[in-house]
Amino acid sequence: MSTITLHDTHNHDDHAHGHHKETFLTKYVFSQDHKMIAKQFLITGIIMAVIAMGLSILFRLQLAWPDKSFPILETFLGRWAEGGRIRPDFYLALVTIHGTIMVFFVLTAGLSGTFSNLLIPLQIGARDMASPFLNMLSYWFFFTACVIMMSSFFIQTGPASAGWTVYPPLSALPKAIDGSGLGMTLWLVSMICFVASSLMGGINYVSTVLNMRTKGMDLWKMPLTIWAFFLTAILGILSFPVLVAGVVLLIFDRSFGTSFYLSDIVIGTQVLPNEGGSPILWQHLFWFLGHPEVYIVIMPALGISSEVISINARKPIFGYHAMIYSLIGITVLSFIVWGHHMFVTGMNPLLGGVFMITTLIIAVPSAVKTFNYLATLWRGNIRFTPAMLFAIGLVSFFISGGLTGIFLGNASLDINLHDTYFVVAHFHLVMGSAAIFGMLAGVYHWYPKMFGRMMNAKLGYLHFWVTFICAYLVFFPLHFLGLDGVPRRYYAFTEFEFMQKWVTVNIFVTWSAIIAALAQVAFLFNFFYSIFKGKKAPQNPWEANTLEWTTPVEHLHGNWPGEIPTVYRWPYDYSKPGADADFIPQTVPFSQTMSSNMPHDFEGNTEAERIQNDWNLKQQSLEKSKQD
Amino acid sequence: MVHTLKEEDVKLDSRPKKFIVWLFVVSSTIMFGGWTSYYIVFAASKGKGHGLVLPDVFMYSTGVLVASSICLFLASRALRNQELSKQKVFLWLTMLLGLTFGYLQLDAWSSLYHSGAVLVNNNAAISIIYIVSGFHLLHIFCGLCLIAATLFGAYRNISLGRLQFRMEISSIFWHFIDILWIYLYVFLLLNS
Numbered sequence: 001m002s003t004i005t006l007h008d009t010h011n012h013d014d015h016a017h018g019h020h021k022e023t024f025l026t027k028y029v030f031s032q033d034h035k036m037i038a039k040q041f042l043i044t045g046i047i048m049a050v051i052a053m054g055l056s057i058l059f060r061l062q063l064a065w066p067d068k069s070f071p072i073l074e075t076f077l078g079r080w081a082e083g084g085r086i087r088p089d090f091y092l093a094l095v096t097i098h099g100t101i102m103v104f105f106v107l108t109a110g111l112s113g114t115f116s117n118l119l120i121p122l123q124i125g126a127r128d129m130a131s132p133f134l135n136m137l138s139y140w141f142f143f144t145a146c147v148i149m150m151s152s153f154f155i156q157t158g159p160a161s162a163g164w165t166v167y168p169p170l171s172a173l174p175k176a177i178d179g180s181g182l183g184m185t186l187w188l189v190s191m192i193c194f195v196a197s198s199l200m201g202g203i204n205y206v207s208t209v210l211n212m213r214t215k216g217m218d219l220w221k222m223p224l225t226i227w228a229f230f231l232t233a234i235l236g237i238l239s240f241p242v243l244v245a246g247v248v249l250l251i252f253d254r255s256f257g258t259s260f261y262l263s264d265i266v267i268g269t270q271v272l273p274n275e276g277g278s279p280i281l282w283q284h285l286f287w288f289l290g291h292p293e294v295y296i297v298i299m300p301a302l303g304i305s306s307e308v309i310s311i312n313a314r315k316p317i318f319g320y321h322a323m324i325y326s327l328i329g330i331t332v333l334s335f336i337v338w339g340h341h342m343f344v345t346g347m348n349p350l351l352g353g354v355f356m357i358t359t360l361i362i363a364v365p366s367a368v369k370t371f372n373y374l375a376t377l378w379r380g381n382i383r384f385t386p387a388m389l390f391a392i393g394l395v396s397f398f399i400s401g402g403l404t405g406i407f408l409g410n411a412s413l414d415i416n417l418h419d420t421y422f423v424v425a426h427f428h429l430v431m432g433s434a435a436i437f438g439m440l441a442g443v444y445h446w447y448p449k450m451f452g453r454m455m456n457a458k459l460g461y462l463h464f465w466v467t468f469i470c471a472y473l474v475f476f477p478l479h480f481l482g483l484d485g486v487p488r489r490y491y492a493f494t495e496f497e498f499m500q501k502w503v504t505v506n507i508f509v510t511w512s513a514i515i516a517a518l519a520q521v522a523f524l525f526n527f528f529y530s531i532f533k534g535k536k537a538p539q540n541p542w543e544a545n546t547l548e549w550t551t552p553v554e555h556l557h558g559n560w561p562g563e564i565p566t567v568y569r570w571p572y573d574y575s576k577p578g579a580d581a582d583f584i585p586q587t588v589p590f591s592q593t594m595s596s597n598m599p600h601d602f603e604g605n606t607e608a609e610r611i612q613n614d615w616n617l618k619q620q621s622l623e624k625s626k627q628d
Numbered sequence: 629m630v631h632t633l634k635e636e637d638v639k640l641d642s643r644p645k646k647f648i649v650w651l652f653v654v655s656s657t658i659m660f661g662g663w664t665s666y667y668i669v670f671a672a673s674k675g676k677g678h679g680l681v682l683p684d685v686f687m688y689s690t691g692v693l694v695a696s697s698i699c700l701f702l703a704s705r706a707l708r709n710q711e712l713s714k715q716k717v718f719l720w721l722t723m724l725l726g727l728t729f730g731y732l733q734l735d736a737w738s739s740l741y742h743s744g745a746v747l748v749n750n751n752a753a754i755s756i757i758y759i760v761s762g763f764h765l766l767h768i769f770c771g772l773c774l775i776a777a778t779l780f781g782a783y784r785n786i787s788l789g790r791l792q793f794r795m796e797i798s799s800i801f802w803h804f805i806d807i808l809w810i811y812l813y814v815f816l817l818l819n820s
Contacts, residue, residue: 130644131644131645131648203648204648207651210647237654237655239658240655242661245660246666249663249756249759252747257748258747258752260666276674276751276752278670278673285662285666
């Protein structure tokens with residue numbers, strides 16, 4: 001016992017020592033505290049989300065009113081909207097940067113970066129990350145990536161415009177379109193910084209989860225959030241390097257004249273010297289990252305909603321092990337499905353068939369997760385907090401967007417649906433809306449942990465209902481455009497006769513998008529106002545079991561004053577029959593909950609079972625004698 | 629008592645960090661795996677590889693790199709046996725051999741260049757030789773920085789625990805890039 005105390009004082013001294021030198025710069029800017037880094041990721045992510053949402057409103061205006069002039073646009077955008085109309089090349093830049101920011105900066109860095117950083121040390125019982133310094137570096141690389149990406153709006157030729165997948169040869173030839181000039185170079189540099197940031201973060205998360213869990217926290221006692229972040233980080237480590245490999249070759253093609261992706265190209269009357277390369281190879285390298293990337297986006301959101309749904313349904317999560325195995329299944333399968341993005345590249349139909357089968361198998365773990373959410377909700381004692389609503393919203397989007405994935409996964413259907421609005425509708429529901437709802441659920445749920453204050457629930461409800469309804473109104477109609485064969489990324493619907501009838505639908509969609517965007521003001525106000533003026537949070541506002549709620553509300557570097565708590569049970573003991581309260585934190589030993597222990601709690605420990613049996617018999621005889 | 633506790637702490641602290649290096653090794657392997665799979669798919673679809681006889685210098689440089697790895701291993705062993713001066717000698721040797729390796733790689737590039745197999749090439753399989761060996765050289769540079777940090781620590785007389793930690797980090801990394809180069813070289817030899 002004495003050794004433990006000694007050990008701990010030593011640790012504590014170290015931290016106290018750190019506090020002495022803390023300045024504004026080390027506390028708020030170059031912080032190495034995982035909680036502060038999480039907030040930095042979150043706030044940067046929110047800012048980027050607002051920017052990307054603004055971009056989407058701009059191109060939605062163009063889609064709804066292709067012939068109308070909005071003089072105010074020229075005031076703000078100048079040359080990009082001459083005569084109050086968005087220029088075609090700027091429209092392409094808008095969709096490209098909207099996609100890039102949303103996928104990488106908001107739903108990868110903003111989501112994983114925020115919640116992995118905040119929750120991994122807090123929920124597994126660690127003082128900080130494996131390498132706090134690398135963690136800090138990870139944020140600053142991310143920040144640099146954001147700045148570089150945004151800087152491309154301020155250059156003459158404008159931002160990258162080849163779509164977020166930057167397929168060569170369009171992206172590889174600086175002369176192909178304006179956006180493939182300096183803007184594309186900035187995109188690539190920004191992406192390298194971003195991947196560096198992601199890798200530093202991911203490597204840190206994996207190392208922390210595997211090496212720094214507190215006593216008693218074995219892998220099968222970890223909350224599902226941690227499992228999700230852990231597997232997400234593994235996905236990142238295994239897939240992002242391939243993107244780097246591809247990007248490096250693209251940079252060489254662009255800047256040094258190699259022909260990795262280029263062959264037989266004529267610009268105007270000029271025949272380019274590049275020969276022998278193949279643009280399809282970029283697609284292979286890109287989608288080898290790109291497909292795991294969509295799971296990097298959705299898995300943390302799934303983890304967060306598992307936790308939030310279980311806590312607010314006041315029920316243990318249904319099928320804890322099945323949840324984990326399905327996450328593992330998704331992780332493994334995600335590496336062998338990338339070809340389903342390439343069905344129309346002239347792929348061998350046999351190979352296409354293989355990719356089709358692996359893709360459709362993903363429906364199995366996804367369905368397991370969905371049914372487990374529903375089973376957890378079933379007959380729960382549900383508390384409809386804003387976080388809970390957003391988590392349920394995620395389940396809704398995951399179902400409605402996931403179903404269309406089965407359409408698209410079929411090679412024969414995909415040939416018709418490829419590159420149409422059907423795809424846009426599919427992924428905006430299943431990974432866009434679902435993931436952002438998971439992220440918002442996390443923000444509402446862990447806000448008290450981050451800022452020590454509560455967010456306003458009424459504004460949260462307003463935010464949820466408007467966003468939820470409008471998200472469906474925006475994305476659902478797009479399915480029908482896609483089924484009619486309307487291609488994505490087209491600038492003006494009035495230019496093609498068969499698309500003209502969809503302009504009215506576009507007007508409806510754009511109005512819905514504008515209302516959804518306005519609803520975010522409620523969130524932004526709530527978020528920033530509550531940091532300073534929100535109601536003070538109690539230590540465990542949601543009556544949850546996990547370790548983060550055993551830390552003091554006031555943050556300290558090292559998380560727990562004194563010893564790190566020991567973990568005795570899994571994190572989902574809600575409404576356990578026989579227990580006094582409807583939740584039993586992970587730190588409560590079974591010896592203190594004799595009335596609610598179940599035989600399977602002891603995991604085959606016969607001695608503990610015997611003691612429990614003796615206690616049960618004693619209780620029974622006591623009750624009997626009372627009755628007599 | 630307090631002393632032993634402190635040492636235990638250092639040990640506890642270094643384990644996750646060492647694990648970080650291993651994870652870096654994994655992700656770096658995958659990056660090179662990306663390039664070599666590019667090569668395989670490219671060669672399969674075009675029915676041709678780089679089609680070169682690789683310059684002999686690559687063979688010598690491989691030998692030098694293996695020798696440097698052996699030196700680094702001897703340096704670690706010297707540190708374990710608390711022979712600090714021997715450790716420094718072997719570290720210097722590793723460093724020297726590493727620099728020689730870098731020089732030989734550049735030499736190999738120049739002989740490739742003079743034989744007409746230039747970077748800007750209509751056979752992407754030739755260009756990728758430059759890419760993989762170039763990015764491998766970047767790793768060598770990082771490895772040399774790690775070894776320099778260990779040497780610096782050895783001269784500054786930092787605590788044994790910390791020196792051992794630096795030594796282990798450099799060893800993991802350096803042996804990794806040694807094996808990585810052998811993989812790349814054999815890959816290029818087999819897939820000409």
